[in-house]
Amino acid sequence: MTGFIVRRLMLAVPVMLVVGTITFLLVHLTPGDPAAVMLGPEATPGQVDQLRDEMGLNDPLIIQYPRWLADVLRFDLGRSIFLERPVSQAILERATPTLQLTAYAMLIAIALGVPAGVIAVLHRDSLIDKILLLLALTGTAIADFFLGMLLILLFAVVLKWLPSGGYVAFTADPVGHFRAMLLPSLALGISIAGLPARLIRTAMLDVIQEDYVRVAVAKGLSHWTVVTRHVFRNALLPAITVFGYTLGDLLGGAVVVETVFSLPGMGQLVVNSIARRDFPVIQGVVMVIALGYLLANLLVDILYVAADPRVRVTRAVG
Amino acid sequence: MSVRTDVRSRPRGWRASYQPDRRRPWLDHLLGSKQVLGSLAFLALVTVVSVAAPLIAPSDPTYINPVDRLLGPSLKYPLGTDDLGRDQLSRLIYGGRVSLLIGVTVTVASAVLGSALGLIAGFYPRLDAPIMRLMDGVMAFPGVLLAIAIVISLGARQSSVVLALTAVYVPVVARMMRGMTLVIRELPYVEAARAMGLRDRHILTRYVFANAISPLIVQATFIAAYAILAEASLSFLGASVDAQTPTWGNMLRGGQRLLSRAWWMAVAPGTILFLTVLACTLLGDGLRDAFDPRSRERRGDPMLR
Numbered sequence: 001m002t003g004f005i006v007r008r009l010m011l012a013v014p015v016m017l018v019v020g021t022i023t024f025l026l027v028h029l030t031p032g033d034p035a036a037v038m039l040g041p042e043a044t045p046g047q048v049d050q051l052r053d054e055m056g057l058n059d060p061l062i063i064q065y066p067r068w069l070a071d072v073l074r075f076d077l078g079r080s081i082f083l084e085r086p087v088s089q090a091i092l093e094r095a096t097p098t099l100q101l102t103a104y105a106m107l108i109a110i111a112l113g114v115p116a117g118v119i120a121v122l123h124r125d126s127l128i129d130k131i132l133l134l135l136a137l138t139g140t141a142i143a144d145f146f147l148g149m150l151l152i153l154l155f156a157v158v159l160k161w162l163p164s165g166g167y168v169a170f171t172a173d174p175v176g177h178f179r180a181m182l183l184p185s186l187a188l189g190i191s192i193a194g195l196p197a198r199l200i201r202t203a204m205l206d207v208i209q210e211d212y213v214r215v216a217v218a219k220g221l222s223h224w225t226v227v228t229r230h231v232f233r234n235a236l237l238p239a240i241t242v243f244g245y246t247l248g249d250l251l252g253g254a255v256v257v258e259t260v261f262s263l264p265g266m267g268q269l270v271v272n273s274i275a276r277r278d279f280p281v282i283q284g285v286v287m288v289i290a291l292g293y294l295l296a297n298l299l300v301d302i303l304y305v306a307a308d309p310r311v312r313v314t315r316a317v318g
Numbered sequence: 319m320s321v322r323t324d325v326r327s328r329p330r331g332w333r334a335s336y337q338p339d340r341r342r343p344w345l346d347h348l349l350g351s352k353q354v355l356g357s358l359a360f361l362a363l364v365t366v367v368s369v370a371a372p373l374i375a376p377s378d379p380t381y382i383n384p385v386d387r388l389l390g391p392s393l394k395y396p397l398g399t400d401d402l403g404r405d406q407l408s409r410l411i412y413g414g415r416v417s418l419l420i421g422v423t424v425t426v427a428s429a430v431l432g433s434a435l436g437l438i439a440g441f442y443p444r445l446d447a448p449i450m451r452l453m454d455g456v457m458a459f460p461g462v463l464l465a466i467a468i469v470i471s472l473g474a475r476q477s478s479v480v481l482a483l484t485a486v487y488v489p490v491v492a493r494m495m496r497g498m499t500l501v502i503r504e505l506p507y508v509e510a511a512r513a514m515g516l517r518d519r520h521i522l523t524r525y526v527f528a529n530a531i532s533p534l535i536v537q538a539t540f541i542a543a544y545a546i547l548a549e550a551s552l553s554f555l556g557a558s559v560d561a562q563t564p565t566w567g568n569m570l571r572g573g574q575r576l577l578s579r580a581w582w583m584a585v586a587p588g589t590i591l592f593l594t595v596l597a598c599t600l601l602g603d604g605l606r607d608a609f610d611p612r613s614r615e616r617r618g619d620p621m622l623r
Contacts, residue, residue, distance in 0.1 A: 015454045018454070024583050026471050029472055030471045031473065061489075082544055137599050141543065141599050143551065143570070146588035146591065149574055150579055150585075156578075164578070249461075251460050252460025252463055253460075253462075255460070256554070259555060271555050274466065274555065274556050274557050276524075279470070282470055289457040293460070
């Protein structure tokens with residue numbers, strides 16, 4: 001177990017280093033001077049030089065790169081001249097709505113997707129299976145922001161049941177919070193729901209072929225008992241592990257959906273920074289989300305091994 | 319002894335008795351599937367309309383006519399007009415050009431680059447770890463966000479969008495190709511090819527790659543779907559081609575601003591975007607069923623009910 005965790009960490013560290021390096025290189029992709037691009041055409045050479053100095057762009061790359069990595073380790077992501085505060089502070093201020101949206105959307109995706117996947121397996125190759133598959137594909141194919149707009153049109157513009165956007169803190173007004181978050185979470189959750197549905201369906205189809213399922217059927221257990229106790233339970237774990245990898249889609253989707261519902265999250269922070277060419281903010285958010293995704297998957301993998309003794313044995317050997 | 323330089327992938331001796339297998343179960347399966355034919359027909363329609371946009375579009379997509387601003391669907395403007403009085407149908411028709419062009423370019427570029435990296439990583443164990451850790455690193459970024467960061471750094475142009483989205487999808491192809499390579503390189507026919515003295519380059523292209531082509535085609539279809547969707551997201555967020563260019567994402571961006579006043583501005587481009595992406599996904603699904611005999615056989619397994 002410890003050996004596995006150590007090896008898994010050894011695998012994660014280089015990947016995190018790659019993430020940091022790519023983010024570092026992003027600024028240097030800019031043709032010309034990033035500082036000049038940020039300040040716009042009206043800036044004086046003096047101002048540009050001052051910003052270059054502030055961003056550390058005047059030093060050679062060989063000094064900039066280790067300094068950047070050291071800064072990242074201390075969660076110092078530079079300063080945004082537009083927001084007039086450190087990027088890390090701006091990200092922390094904006095993290096709550098994004099994380100809430102991601103969590104709610106995940107719950108909705110699981111609540112819709114897992115039962116749909118189970119029903120699809122139970123009615124294999126019937127009309128229900130095909131309809132559910134088509135629904136899953138539809139959810140994946142529809143742009144999450146367009147789904148969000150359709151939900152606004154129906155529930156906010158026509159029916160006037162829910163607000164069309166805006167954020168209410170949970171501590172300020174719990175009911176208002178969920179009313180405000182329902183539509184964005186639905187938009188993101190539905191567009192992701194196809195994934196857990198397909199994952200649980202594939203995992204259950206794999207488990208069905210196991211000998212112990214054949215035995216369970218042969219010894220006369222009821223269909224329902226076999227499905228719930230033998231198939232579903234054993235399919236759940238592999239499905240959950242793969243689901244960890246969809247966290248990236250969720251976080252990326254949250255960024256887009258936030259802008260539709262004007263939630264003050266990290267996505268809105270990025271989108272507002274696009275027009276201003278606020279490189280440090282975009283860089284910071286992109287990297288924080290990537291590192292968060294890696295950490296979450298590290299955690300999922302370790303929990304998976306803790307929960308499933310079979311994996312512990314095979315992975316320790318292999 | 320001189321080394322023969324004209325070693326071919328198929329030795330001469332085999333030719334006489336070689337009976338080519340002319341059965342093509344996958345082709346029958348493809349042509350018999352309504353899902354595949356329907357998707358292909360729809361994609362062909364969108365392609366033809368986009369290519370022939372100047373001939374088909376009723377008016378200039380950039381023609382501003384403030385008198386007719388924000389008109390709902392009518393006979394004169396079948397899909398209404400936007401806040402500058404531009405004909406939405408014409409913008410929709412022209413918008414397909416950007417989406418399809420970027421979708422196709424990104425798909426081809428990431429399939430080529432990803433295949434090369436995946437083949438190399440899978441075939442040469444020494445290069446495996448460095449290449450794949452790099453790919454893992456790129457994949458850790460949510461696709462749309464990484465693409466935004468790259469586009470903003472390079473400047474918002476069509477070429478930057480293609481480059482950014484290619485960077486996002488190369489690791490996906492590379493990972494799949496590496497997996498295929500790891501399996502195929504252990505197969506007897508690769509060993510035979512090596513024993514015959516074929517160069518690595520030939521083994522990789524004619525044996526390994528040639529046998530991994532059907533999963534690659536399936537994956538490319540899905541990548542086309544994701545790339546079209548991602549480009550629309552980038553346009554929607556203002557991190558793609560210039561906001562005045564008619565693209566489906568730009569139209570949705572305008573539609574979102576005026577959602578409560580002019581629903582038609584968002585509904586038409588969103589629906590066409592959805593149908594195009596859905597057609598790509600259905601096509602990919604159908605291709606997978608056709609190419610992968612196991613998924614067909616499993617359907618007939620009586621144990622599974």
